[in-house]
Amino acid sequence: MSRPRLYDTLTRQTRDLHPIDHQRLRFYCCGPTVYGPAHIGNFRTFVAQDVLRRVVELSGTPTLHVRNITDVDDKTIRDSQKAGKSLTDFTRFWTEKFHTDCSALNLLPPHVEPSAVAHIDHQIRMIETLIDRGHAYRAEDGSVYFKVTSYADYGRLSHLEDRELKLGAAQAASAVASDEYGKDSLADFALWKARKEEDGANFWPSPWGEGRPGWHLECSAMTLEYLGETFDLHGGGVDLVFPHHENEIAQSCCATSGQFARHWMHVAHLMVDGGKMSKSLGNLHTLEDLAQRGHSAAEVRWVLLSGHYHQPLNFTFHSLEAARQALQKLAKAEAALRHTAGQSTAPGYDQILAQNWQPGPLSSAWERLLEDLNVPGATGAVFGILNQTKLGSLDPEQALALWQGLHFILAALGIQLPDATSEPEAADVPEEIATLAEQRWQAKLAKDWPAADALRQQIDADGWVIKDRKDGYDVLPK
RNA sequence: GGCGAGGUAGCAAAGUGGUAAUGCACUGGUUUGCAAAACCGGUAUGCGCGGGUUCGAUUCCCGCCCUCGCCUCCA
Numbered sequence: 001m002s003r004p005r006l007y008d009t010l011t012r013q014t015r016d017l018h019p020i021d022h023q024r025l026r027f028y029c030c031g032p033t034v035y036g037p038a039h040i041g042n043f044r045t046f047v048a049q050d051v052l053r054r055v056v057e058l059s060g061t062p063t064l065h066v067r068n069i070t071d072v073d074d075k076t077i078r079d080s081q082k083a084g085k086s087l088t089d090f091t092r093f094w095t096e097k098f099h100t101d102c103s104a105l106n107l108l109p110p111h112v113e114p115s116a117v118a119h120i121d122h123q124i125r126m127i128e129t130l131i132d133r134g135h136a137y138r139a140e141d142g143s144v145y146f147k148v149t150s151y152a153d154y155g156r157l158s159h160l161e162d163r164e165l166k167l168g169a170a171q172a173a174s175a176v177a178s179d180e181y182g183k184d185s186l187a188d189f190a191l192w193k194a195r196k197e198e199d200g201a202n203f204w205p206s207p208w209g210e211g212r213p214g215w216h217l218e219c220s221a222m223t224l225e226y227l228g229e230t231f232d233l234h235g236g237g238v239d240l241v242f243p244h245h246e247n248e249i250a251q252s253c254c255a256t257s258g259q260f261a262r263h264w265m266h267v268a269h270l271m272v273d274g275g276k277m278s279k280s281l282g283n284l285h286t287l288e289d290l291a292q293r294g295h296s297a298a299e300v301r302w303v304l305l306s307g308h309y310h311q312p313l314n315f316t317f318h319s320l321e322a323a324r325q326a327l328q329k330l331a332k333a334e335a336a337l338r339h340t341a342g343q344s345t346a347p348g349y350d351q352i353l354a355q356n357w358q359p360g361p362l363s364s365a366w367e368r369l370l371e372d373l374n375v376p377g378a379t380g381a382v383f384g385i386l387n388q389t390k391l392g393s394l395d396p397e398q399a400l401a402l403w404q405g406l407h408f409i410l411a412a413l414g415i416q417l418p419d420a421t422s423e424p425e426a427a428d429v430p431e432e433i434a435t436l437a438e439q440r441w442q443a444k445l446a447k448d449w450p451a452a453d454a455l456r457q458q459i460d461a462d463g464w465v466i467k468d469r470k471d472g473y474d475v476l477p478k
Numbered sequence: 479g480g481c482g483a484g485g486u487a488g489c490a491a492a493g494u495g496g497u498a499a500u501g502c503a504c505u506g507g508u509u510u511g512c513a514a515a516a517c518c519g520g521u522a523u524g525c526g527c528g529g530g531u532u533c534g535a536u537u538c539c540c541g542c543c544c545u546c547g548c549c550u551c552c553a
Contacts, residue, residue: 038553039553044553158549159482244552266553267553269553306490307491311491312484316489321503325501374493381500
């Protein structure tokens with residue numbers, strides 16, 4: 001089976017993705033900062049990474065997937081204090097919430113999910129190495145900074161070279177403030193932050209005094225611990241390209257003799273109503289918000305996958321409706337195929353992987369996924385093939401091949417289909433509406449069409465819709 | 479200003495040097511008392527604008543307009 005190809009931010013080329021050890025693709029994803037519920041924009045990144053993992057695994061290469069939890073930084077410290085909780089309790093709560101959401105979205109759990117707080121020793125050791133090698137220095141207040149000028153390749157990932165010369169007005173304003181902390185250069189970034197009053201009880205001992213690690217460092221320390229000096233892929237949202245990933249490269253390459261990540265994947269942002277989502281605009285949706293509005297996690301996942309991961313994607317409620325219809329359409333096709341193929345239950349991801357299922361008749365969709373995770377192209381191909389196929393006229397063998405192919409693609413996308421045979425959810429119908437509906441049904445049975453239609457119009461005016469079945473009817477909110 | 483991404487039907491979104499997948503919406507037909515569902519069809523002479531290359535460009539090149547993101551701790 002052919003190998004997946006993936007766009008690489010560093011070389012700006014779509015390149016083959018293959019494990020350097022020829023066995024297991026080892027990759028690291030920057031995880032969430034657990035100070036509140038993750039929003040669907042965060043999840044766009046995690047869903048894209050999940051599809052990557054699935055495609056790699058289904059193409060025949062096992063993975064080692066590491067995704068960290070950032071449980072110490074300005075925001076977690078600030079908000080835990082605001083909540084009157086210890087940092088540990090506070091971040092544990094939000095970590096569990098994150099896991100609940102991940103599970104709802106059908107994300108495969110990473111093989112390792114390290115916490116920053118649990119790896120402070122590793123981070124301290126890395127700082128010591130960096131100081132020894134002349135890449136870092138201690139400031140007067142006990143903070144430690146990375147010396148950007150000591151790393152010649154700094155800026156290669158983000159293509160921001162000579163950063164110091166291009167500092168804008170905003171940065172110049174903060175220069176005064178940073179000078180107080182003894183940074184040699186504006187571009188230098190913190191490896192260790194000296195303890196401050198507002199940190200409360202959240203500080204750790206170090207050779208440079210009490211304090212806590214800088215944000216960028218945790219990823220460098222934990223990739224080294226779990227993936228080694230050189231590993232296959234590193235990913236995150238586009239906003240992490242600079243400075244986070246740039247700084248990670250600098251730290252890791254200076255502290256080890258490895259290459260760090262061989263390939264970089266960055267997921268474009270999710271927009272809402274044409275703009276960036278933000279708390280202040282009130283358009284920062286969480287899975288829970290959307291669930292309350294009646295949208296399933298599967299629908300959200302479909303929407304998050306509806307654009308190529310490399311393009312910004314605009315989220316709207318209309319897109320959630322479209323997702324529901326599309327999933328329903330697939331579910332019906334799946335049910336028809338399953339019936340003809342004589343199958344009873346749909347297989348799970350592990351089963352498809354273990355039994356080495358193949359895309360079969362849907363290999364064109366699979367090819368799209370292999371080429372830089374072209375999900376929209378793949379789903380389009382699936383629908384196209386389904387449309388061209390007369391599902392009713394397939395023999396069991398053909399149906400089975402298509403059914404298996406469909407499940408292979410769905411497994412790659414991590415899409416769980418709704419139950420096509422389920423009745424619409426029993427909505428909470430007001431008694432008066434139920435009475436009217438029953439009257440209409442009786443009128444219909446009596447073939448009193450004018451009366452039946454009049455009643456339906458009345459029900460419609462009250463915001464409800466009647467849908468008849470063979471031997472009954474459903475009342476649904478409009 | 480620097481760097482990056484993009485402008486394709488009402489909305490969304492693929493794609494290709496040879497005349498535009500797919501989803502939603504809309505719409506015609508079959509079916510239904512009428513609807514719904516289902517099934518069979520239809521809907522971009524056009525791919526931001528202007529040039530150029532080519533037998534031929536939406537796809538390549540040049541210029542322009544517009545949108546969005548990043549530029550120190552936001553996925």
